[in-house]
Amino acid sequence: MVESRVRIVNRLGLHARAAAKLVRAAGAFSSTLRLERADRGAVADAKSILSVLMLAAARGTELLITAEGPDERAALDALCRLVGSGFGEEEE
Amino acid sequence: MSRRRHKAERRWRGVAVSDGAASGRVLRIHSGGRHSIYRVSLEGAELEREVRRYRAAVRLARRQLLVLKKRAARTLGEEHAYIFDAHLLMLEDRKLNEDVEAVIRGEGVGSEWAVKVVTDRLLAVYEEIKDDYLRERSSDIEDVTRRLLVALSGESTGGRRLTEDAVVVAEELMPSTLAEMDFTHVRAVATDVGGWTSHTAIIARGLGIPAVVGLRDFYRAARTGDSAVIDAGSGEVILHPTAGTLERFGAARRAAREVADARPQPAAEDLRAPLRTRDGVEVTLRANVELPVEYEWVNRYGARGIGLFRSEFLLSHGGAMPGEEGQRAAYEELARVAGDEGVTVRLFDLGGDKLPALRSDAGEERNPALGLRAIRFCLSRPELLRTQARAVLRAAARGRVDVVIPMVSDLSDVRRTRAVFEEERDRLGAQGVDAGRVRFGAMIEVPSAVLVAERLAREVDFFSLGTNDLVQYTLAVDRGNDEVAGWFRSLHPAVLLSVRRALDAARAGGIPAVVCGEMAASPAYAAVLLGLGARELSMAPPSIPRVRRTIAGLEQAEAAEIAGACLECGDADEVEELVRVRLGGRWPNLFPPEILPPPKSRG
Numbered sequence: 001m002v003e004s005r006v007r008i009v010n011r012l013g014l015h016a017r018a019a020a021k022l023v024r025a026a027g028a029f030s031s032t033l034r035l036e037r038a039d040r041g042a043v044a045d046a047k048s049i050l051s052v053l054m055l056a057a058a059r060g061t062e063l064l065i066t067a068e069g070p071d072e073r074a075a076l077d078a079l080c081r082l083v084g085s086g087f088g089e090e091e092e
Numbered sequence: 093m094s095r096r097r098h099k100a101e102r103r104w105r106g107v108a109v110s111d112g113a114a115s116g117r118v119l120r121i122h123s124g125g126r127h128s129i130y131r132v133s134l135e136g137a138e139l140e141r142e143v144r145r146y147r148a149a150v151r152l153a154r155r156q157l158l159v160l161k162k163r164a165a166r167t168l169g170e171e172h173a174y175i176f177d178a179h180l181l182m183l184e185d186r187k188l189n190e191d192v193e194a195v196i197r198g199e200g201v202g203s204e205w206a207v208k209v210v211t212d213r214l215l216a217v218y219e220e221i222k223d224d225y226l227r228e229r230s231s232d233i234e235d236v237t238r239r240l241l242v243a244l245s246g247e248s249t250g251g252r253r254l255t256e257d258a259v260v261v262a263e264e265l266m267p268s269t270l271a272e273m274d275f276t277h278v279r280a281v282a283t284d285v286g287g288w289t290s291h292t293a294i295i296a297r298g299l300g301i302p303a304v305v306g307l308r309d310f311y312r313a314a315r316t317g318d319s320a321v322i323d324a325g326s327g328e329v330i331l332h333p334t335a336g337t338l339e340r341f342g343a344a345r346r347a348a349r350e351v352a353d354a355r356p357q358p359a360a361e362d363l364r365a366p367l368r369t370r371d372g373v374e375v376t377l378r379a380n381v382e383l384p385v386e387y388e389w390v391n392r393y394g395a396r397g398i399g400l401f402r403s404e405f406l407l408s409h410g411g412a413m414p415g416e417e418g419q420r421a422a423y424e425e426l427a428r429v430a431g432d433e434g435v436t437v438r439l440f441d442l443g444g445d446k447l448p449a450l451r452s453d454a455g456e457e458r459n460p461a462l463g464l465r466a467i468r469f470c471l472s473r474p475e476l477l478r479t480q481a482r483a484v485l486r487a488a489a490r491g492r493v494d495v496v497i498p499m500v501s502d503l504s505d506v507r508r509t510r511a512v513f514e515e516e517r518d519r520l521g522a523q524g525v526d527a528g529r530v531r532f533g534a535m536i537e538v539p540s541a542v543l544v545a546e547r548l549a550r551e552v553d554f555f556s557l558g559t560n561d562l563v564q565y566t567l568a569v570d571r572g573n574d575e576v577a578g579w580f581r582s583l584h585p586a587v588l589l590s591v592r593r594a595l596d597a598a599r600a601g602g603i604p605a606v607v608c609g610e611m612a613a614s615p616a617y618a619a620v621l622l623g624l625g626a627r628e629l630s631m632a633p634p635s636i637p638r639v640r641r642t643i644a645g646l647e648q649a650e651a652a653e654i655a656g657a658c659l660e661c662g663d664a665d666e667v668e669e670l671v672r673v674r675l676g677g678r679w680p681n682l683f684p685p686e687i688l689p690p691p692k693s694r695g
Contacts, residue, residue, distance in 0.1 A: 016178040016232055023181050049181040050188055050214060050233070056221040088415055 002076050003066040005038065010086035013058035016049075018087040023049045025082055031069025033079065038062035046079065099318075099332040104307045106282070108327035109293035111610070112302040114280040115321040115333065115341055118314045119258035121269060132202035142196050146203040147189075149243035154183050156239065160268055167298070169384040169422075175232065176268065182236045188214075203244050211237040235266040259320050263311045265292045280304075280322035282329050284311045297405070298383035300632065304329050326577055342686055363394025367640055373648040375622065377640060378433070378630035380608055387429045389633035394640075397433025399630025400496070400556065400608040401426055403480065404442045413440075413476065419483035427491025434492025436533065436556070436606075437484055439509070440476065441466045441498035461570065466499030466535075471508055481516040488528025496533035496556045501540045506532065506551055536605075537561035542590045549601025556630075557594055559609025563587050581664035582611055583671065583689070588624060588658055595625040606630050615642040616675055616688055622648055623655025645682045654678075665692055 008014055014022070026033045026046040033046035037055055039062065044051040046065070057063060063083065067076040134142055157180050165173035182188065188210065195206035211233060218230040257277050262269075263284045270281070270292050281296050281303040296303035302324035314320065314331055321330040321341050330337055367375050378399025379390045390398060406414050406422055414422070426435040442465060457463040470477040487493045497509050510532060520527045531553035536542060538561070549555065559582065564570065566586050569579045581587070591607070598605035608630035611617040618629060618639045631639060654674045661667045668689035675683045 017174045020174060020178040020181050024177075045187065048185050048187045049178060050185045054214075054217055088417075089413070 001066060001068040002072050003064060004076055004080050005062060005064055006080050006083040008057050008059050008061045008063065008083060010089045011059050012089070013061070014052060014055060016053065018089070019049050019052045021087050022079065022082060023047060023052060025078055026075070029067075029069070029071045029075035029078070031067045031072045031075045033075055034066045036064040036066070038064055101334050101337060102313065102331045104310050104329040104331070106304040106307040106310075106327050106329060108302075108304050108324040110297040110301060110303045110324050112280075112300065113321070113323040113325055113341055114259065114302045115319070115338060116257050116259045116279045118261050118316055118318040118320050120311065120314060120316045121260055121262040121265065130202075131205045134196075134200050134202060139197055139200060142203055143193050145244070146192060146196065146206070149203065149240055150183055150189065153236075153239045153243040154180065156243075157183065157268075160272060167384070178232060179236050179239075179268070182233065183240070204241060207237060207240050207244070231264070231266070235268055238266060239268065259322055261311055261314045261320070270295050280320075280324070282307055282310055282314075282320070282322050284308055298386070300634075340690065363637065363640065367643060369622070369643055369646055369648040369651075371647045371649055373622075374627070375643050376606075376628045377636050377643075378436075378606060378608075378628065379430075379633045379636070380630050381426070381633070384425075386633065387426070390429050391431075393633040393636040395633055395636055397430040397492075398426060398435040399606050399628070401435055401437050402441060403437050404440050407442075413479070416479045416483045416486075419480060420486045423484055423487035423493050424490050427487055427493050430492070432492070434494060436494045436496050438496045438498050438535065438556075439467060439470055439480060441535075442469060461564070467497050467505050467509060468499065471505070471512075474512070477509070477512050478516055481513045482520060484530060485513065485517055485520060485527035486525060488530045489526035490528070493528065494531040494533060494553070496535055496554075497552075498535045498558075499537060499561070500534040500548065501538050502544060503547060503551060506534055506548065535561075536590075536594045538565045539590065542566075542594055545594045545597035546600060549597045549603055552603065554603050555594060555598045555605040557591060557605060557607045557609065557626075559587070559591070559607060559611040562590060562609065566590050582617065583620070583658070583667040584664040585659060585661050585667060588620070588655070588667070591621065591626075592624045592655075592659065599625065604628060613639060614687070615639055616671055616683060618642060619646060619651050619675055619683075620655050620658060620671060622646075623651035623653070623658075625652075642682050646679055650678060668692070 010018060012018065023046065035044045035046050035052065035055060036042070037057065042055055044055045046052060055061075055063075065076060065079050065083075067073070067079075069075070157176050161173050161176035161180065164176055191210045192203070192206045195201065195209050196203060199206070199209075214233055215230050218233065257279045259280045259282065260270075260273070260278055261282050265281065265283055270278075278299075278301050281292065281301055283292065283303075283305045284307050285305065293303060293305060302322050304322055304324055304327055307329055310329060310331070318331060319333060319338075321328075321333045321337065323329070323341065333341070367377060369375065376396050377394075378397050379393070379395035380400040380402075381387060381390065381398055382402055382405040389395075403419075406419060423435070423437060426437070429435075464472060470480070484493055484495055495513075497506060500506060513530065513532075517527045533554040533556050534541065534548050534552045535556050535558050536545060536548075537558040541548060542562075545555070563580060563582050563584070567579060567581065567584055569576050595605050605626070606628040607621050607626045611621060612626075612629040613631035613635035615638060619642060621629065622643060629639065654670070657674070658667045658670055661670060669692065672688045672691065676685065676688050
């Protein structure tokens, strides 16, 4: 199992589009992927959009991503990159 | 028993989220989430059959969403289609489907009830979310729930076949409801909730459908079949309009329908020929475009390039801006569509009131029209402006792209914007990325810009006159405020003097000036603008043929004489009377009474 901490940087937070991108990305891997809010321990299955949206992760929220499975390293890197890049959205 | 036509006229005021006006018969659309769901008890083998029925409904809903997503991407652009991707993922969500099936089996109930139990639980969790924007996303869950329930009922959602033109009225329109309708039959939209950045608003703007939202209790009062007027110019909605009211809206309605009519014009060849007045003055008509669905209109209606692209229309649902790459692709596509004449991209013309997602620290502004908006907003959010600058410069390497700065109030706005572009050009150069030449224009829409227009003309490459804002700021009249609606007059002599002054300054400075507000699209106003010295007009493409016919049929010298007389008038009433009598008298075939200002009934 591998894990990494990332911070939500895009202004809108983990909203529907960002969540959709994240869930699509997670779905490409066979590993189990979990997101956990560092502040209050809410946990989400990264392959379930409803679960991800339920985290209500606004900008600035710190997430602990854990990956477990055959492609865990690649999966973790992919999700960290996506969150860290602000889901490719405009920032100001 | 009162008959329909005897019902008293009633008025509502909401938020206008698009342009135009229309009247017609109401079609009430029941919003999602309010179906009556009954608990049906099942047992034994019935339960497995019920689970299979649920799964079939999910598959049906999924197929519908795939079609919808494709259609939205085609007509509205990829950045607006994403919402249906989120809906698809929700439908495929393991958690949702496992929970629903567990409720069916565990409680021995029908699918509808199970869907309601599970989604109500989800929505309850959403209600607790503190972040406004994220909490709003519950409407997406409601939309998916509604779709599932309809699929379970065996009805098709595409069954909302509008066979005749209707004014669509709803408490709230789900994004997919509007996206699924046959747009050609939707004359107008009126809803009780919603705002400028709601998806429904964006779609209505994209399709040129007059829409007013935030009416609070209109849905309850309106009945299917009632007569109604929707005026997205003023934000006013009128139920049971009197004959007199309908007559007053006649001209506006015809204009709106013409704009909504996107069918190809047979005489496309003639549309491309140079346009001259009868006395040989050449006039250029360009296109205002917003959403991808309109891009092909540029050629269809024979526009000479794109005179105004309002870049804030790249904003996605909820106010996220596309990144540099997304913007570059959009501007390049626009430049390709616009051809040799190129596209003029107006820098983001928004303030915090329109961009809840980007409103950060300031909170509510007491006076947003005079606040941090347009170029002021861009300059105060340097990364926003820099990203846009880089995208424009890169696109300009591949096609002709110019920029126009919104709400310029003096030279420093121009100089600061140019400096940002120059810095980004250097940075791109250092990175070995091609940057093209970009011309800079100033929007002339506030009185200070009019008063220093000569000086501005020495430092910019062209002017764009935004007449809507020019009227608002020159006359100090809030166009959204009903109490002062009587003071909002496009043909006020002060407005005409401002237009004249800006056009003269452009000519003296040797730069072109394009008039791109709503005035340009109305034949009578276009004639006055021509008389004041305008030689370039930019408008919604479907308005071009009509304005073209008007200009080709009149003499500029005489229009100038009439415009000169307008400038001497004491107030807007006098100007309107003069326009009505002189234009209608000189060119009666070009200006039938219904497109001229109505005669004043002085009481």
